[in-house]
Amino acid sequence: MMSIASYLKKHSEALVKDVGIEAACELTGKSKATLGRYYSDNDEHGDRFMPIDVVAELEGAARFPHVTAALADLRGITLSYDAEKRNASSSGVNQDVVTLAQRFAMLMSEYNSAIGDGKISINEAKRLLRETLALQQVLLDMKLNLEEEAK
Template identity: 75%
Template sequence: MDSIGSYLKKHTEALVKDVGLEAACELTGKSKATLGRYYSDSDEHADRFMPVDAVAALEEAARYPHVTGALAELRGITMSYDSERKNAQGGGVNSDVIALSQRFAMLMGEYQQSIEDGVITINEAKRLLRETLALQHVLIDMKLHLEEESGS
């Protein structure tokens, strides 16, 4: 088995263990044996991977999106995980537009303070990054609300 396959199988196992084997069976409709094959490192199961709908169901119940995180790492993508999801509670697109304006204003305020002396320090960069990630969360929520409203 290649290193990518092995890496994904390890994270699949972590996901199943995070949720619990019995609960994972219920959530996915798969047997214990089938779930075990998805993360088995034996040669006979090297080409078996958990279907994406099963991963999504398990990650919704898990404390951390293990497989999604692994896929992001393999692509060199930084993932920001925020279990709080402040912007996800209702409101729809109109609330998202307001939140987007507020977050953007906060980002610009942080930028203004950071650039006043002509140098962005490490702490200032961290604050800018936090604001950028918060803005990204609002955009993701807005995208989801727009897709929901358009039936996509």
């Protein structure tokens, strides 16, 4: 089983690689060696972790909040990351029900495609996860609309 330290270091590495090592150095003012120490598995660097301000800088430039998601995962918290930043908001519960049905159909289609050979590959799992998160967002929109109508 992976330790908490190792888990955080793996996600710190993913964050730096997402941004790119050169860009991460420029953005944070840290050297390649310093950034490397933050995610190194060597015993001599075992107690070194990326400072939170560095995490914030890098996650602002990254495609995904790797370290924040890891911290949430360690606490059993589910985050909803909406990379789409949709401009159009939900237009009510009726539209939400239609969108929910469409997203669920897309999830089932992805699942059917993924399980066709009897196993789900890593890429197929990632596509299923994306569809699941999209479905979760529709449910959240629906919840907010229902709460608004209940006032």
